[in-house]
Amino acid sequence: xxxxxxxxxxxxxxxxxxxxxxxxxxxxxxxxxxxxxxxxxxxxxxxxxxxxxxxxxxxxxxxxxxxxxxxxxxxxxxxxxxxxxxxxxxxxxxxxxxxxxxxxxxxxxxxxxxxxxxxxxxxxxxxxxxxxxxxxxxxxxxxxxxxxxxxxxxxxxxxxxxxxxxxxxxxxxxxxxxxxxxxxxxxxxxxxxxxxxxxxxxxxxxxxxxxxxxxxxxxxxxxxxxxxx
Amino acid sequence: xxxxxxxxxxxxxxxxxxxxxxxxxxxxxxxxxxxxxxxxxxxxxxxxxxxxxxxxxxxxxxxxxxxxxxxxxxxxxxxxxxxxxxxxxxxxxxxxxxxxxxxxxxxxxxxxxxxxxxxxxxxxxxxxxxxxxxxxxxxxxxxxxxxxxxxxxxxxxxxxxxxxxxxxxxxxxxxxxxxxxxxxxxxxxxxxxxxxxxxxxxxxxxxxxxxxxxxxxxxxx
Numbered sequence: 001x002x003x004x005x006x007x008x009x010x011x012x013x014x015x016x017x018x019x020x021x022x023x024x025x026x027x028x029x030x031x032x033x034x035x036x037x038x039x040x041x042x043x044x045x046x047x048x049x050x051x052x053x054x055x056x057x058x059x060x061x062x063x064x065x066x067x068x069x070x071x072x073x074x075x076x077x078x079x080x081x082x083x084x085x086x087x088x089x090x091x092x093x094x095x096x097x098x099x100x101x102x103x104x105x106x107x108x109x110x111x112x113x114x115x116x117x118x119x120x121x122x123x124x125x126x127x128x129x130x131x132x133x134x135x136x137x138x139x140x141x142x143x144x145x146x147x148x149x150x151x152x153x154x155x156x157x158x159x160x161x162x163x164x165x166x167x168x169x170x171x172x173x174x175x176x177x178x179x180x181x182x183x184x185x186x187x188x189x190x191x192x193x194x195x196x197x198x199x200x201x202x203x204x205x206x207x208x209x210x211x212x213x214x215x216x217x218x219x220x221x222x223x224x225x226x227x228x229x
Numbered sequence: 230x231x232x233x234x235x236x237x238x239x240x241x242x243x244x245x246x247x248x249x250x251x252x253x254x255x256x257x258x259x260x261x262x263x264x265x266x267x268x269x270x271x272x273x274x275x276x277x278x279x280x281x282x283x284x285x286x287x288x289x290x291x292x293x294x295x296x297x298x299x300x301x302x303x304x305x306x307x308x309x310x311x312x313x314x315x316x317x318x319x320x321x322x323x324x325x326x327x328x329x330x331x332x333x334x335x336x337x338x339x340x341x342x343x344x345x346x347x348x349x350x351x352x353x354x355x356x357x358x359x360x361x362x363x364x365x366x367x368x369x370x371x372x373x374x375x376x377x378x379x380x381x382x383x384x385x386x387x388x389x390x391x392x393x394x395x396x397x398x399x400x401x402x403x404x405x406x407x408x409x410x411x412x413x414x415x416x417x418x419x420x421x422x423x424x425x426x427x428x429x430x431x432x433x434x435x436x437x438x439x440x441x442x443x444x445x446x447x448x449x450x
Contacts, residue, residue: 014442030346048445058441059352077356093448096348125411157352169448 002069003052004164004196005031010063012049012219023049025219026063031198035163036191038210038227039200047167047200054198055088055167056080057214085114090157091168095150097142103129104138110160128156132186142217148179155186160196166190166199168199172206184209242394242401269293312405320416327420329376329428335367339435344447346435351444356436363432364425371424375417383408 012024020035023046030213031037031054039047053065056072064071068087072080084090090160097106107125116124129138132152142150151171158166172180184206191197191211201207208227237246273282279297286295296304322373339346349359386406393405 009365048442048448052441052444055351057444081350081351081353081355084351088353090348090352092351092444094344096345098345098349109349109354110352113358161353171446 002024003030004033004035004068005029005198006064006066007050007060008064008066009054010065011048012046012053012055012058013061014065014192021050021097022219024053024060027216027219027221028063029054029224031165031213032195033196034191035212036187036197036210037199037212037214038205039205039216040202041216041222042101043202045216047216047221050197051167051169052198054165056084057090062100064125065160078144085110086161087164089161089163091151091154091158091166091171093170093173095142095147095174096229097150097153098156102139102141103134103145106153107160108157110157113163116161118228125156126159129158131154131159132156146179147175148182151179151183153187155183155190159190164196166195167199168197168201170201170203171199172201172203181194181205236402238402240398240402241398244401283437323378324419324423328370328423331367331371331424332431334370335363335428336431338366339363339431342444343435343438346445347438347440347447350436351410351440359436360429360432363435364428367428367432368421368424371420371427372417374424375420378420379413379417421446 003170004009007027010024010027011022013020013022016217019053024189025046025085027046031048038077039050041047043054049058051062054067056065056067056075059073065073067083070083072083075083097103098109103110104122104125107128108121111121111124126135126138130137134156136151137145137149137153140152142148146151151174155171158168171187180203184203187197187206188209197210200205207213210227211225213225214221215221215225233250240246271282271286273279279299283295283297286293346359346363350356385409390404390406393399394401394403
């Protein structure tokens with residue numbers, strides 16, 4: 001079976017004036033469809049750099065990243081943007097919803113970009129907001145929602161175009177423990193419903209909720225284990 | 230006997246005038262009949278003969294200054310040309326200031342929303358759509374400014390017109406500011422074009438930010 005994501009000997013250097021920061025030093029990783037994987041490690045170990053490569057936000061200095069069999073490092077800006085739109089969902093620590101749009105409009109945004117018809121957008125955004133337990137908040141703007149609610153809208157937005165891969169960078173980082181737990185439960189439910197989920201986190205409870213945990217240190221994967229959580 | 234009422238365009242505000250035949254006036258003033266007329270107005274049956282008639286009058290009446298309506302208009306126009314130039318300079322300066330202001334406002338707005346913009350790009354919104362969105366904001370700002378500015382300009386022009394028209398000796402019928410729809414549309418069009426141009430650079434800059442490093446900076450900030 002072909003892995004959904006396959007990273008091979010990936011290196012990522014960030015050039016400085018005289019030297020370079022070696023964020024990733026030859027990382028290889030395969031993620032199958034339906035997996036729930038957490039990437040953990042100390043700050044600066046390369047977790048987010050790896051996530052950016054897995055999400056085609058960044059290109060490796062060397063090595064290859066294949067998602068659904070496509071080497072995303074070879075795609076041009078327009079192609080890779082469209083690839084992200086249709087195949088990858090992102091959730092960020094700071095939600096980054098558009099403040100002038102309602103929850104529903106925020107969720108509809110990626111669908112509008114993908115050319116989904118208005119009626120279908122409306123129906124799907126309603127379903128997604130119900131899925132994240134925000135069916136009664138569709139007309140609210142981000143400023144009228146709590147942090148946890150905003151993150152749930154961001155998750156609904158990430159799922160808008162039915163991505164094959166959901167990536168989350170510290171999704172509970174801005175939330176209190178109880179709200180964070182709600183988000184962790186939501187990720188579990190998403191994965192149980194078939195979504196492939198990859199999270200980068202410092203949050204131990206979120207990492208334990210994943211079925212596979214990848215430990216990183218100094219730009220390398222030092223341990224890849226099945227979660228005992 | 231009152232024959233009728235007329236409004237003379239060259240009368241200053243508050244100035245009164247009575248029109249009577251010259252002969253009647255001379256009879257009314259009695260013996261002193263010399264040098265009592267300061268202005269003759271002559272209307273030609275054939276306006277195309279204005280040149281020869283002017284030359285004939287100058288030759289026949291060398292002590293009289295003969296000018297045609299076109300000459301008078303040209304003299305007024307010459308005096309107003311400074312005013313017109315000043316208006317053009319002020320308009321150009323306003324346009325440049327407006328352009329810089331919209332550029333600054335759009336840039337500040339973009340800088341405050343770098344995170345949002347980069348996340349939009351990350352989730353798959355195309356660069357062209359990001360640019361379009363930001364340019365639209367700049368354009369909307371300019372259109373609002375143009376409409377408000379035009380309204381304010383009309384009010385100010387009316388106020389200034391009232392002040393300038395009260396200058397002593399000026400005919401009351403003279404207007405210093407005339408609303409010309411074409412000029413207003415031109416101004417609104419220029420400002421709108423400025424808004425589009427002013428938004429382009431910050432929009433393109435924002436849409437071209439490197440995603441990974443900007444996201445990292447935003448996460449640290």
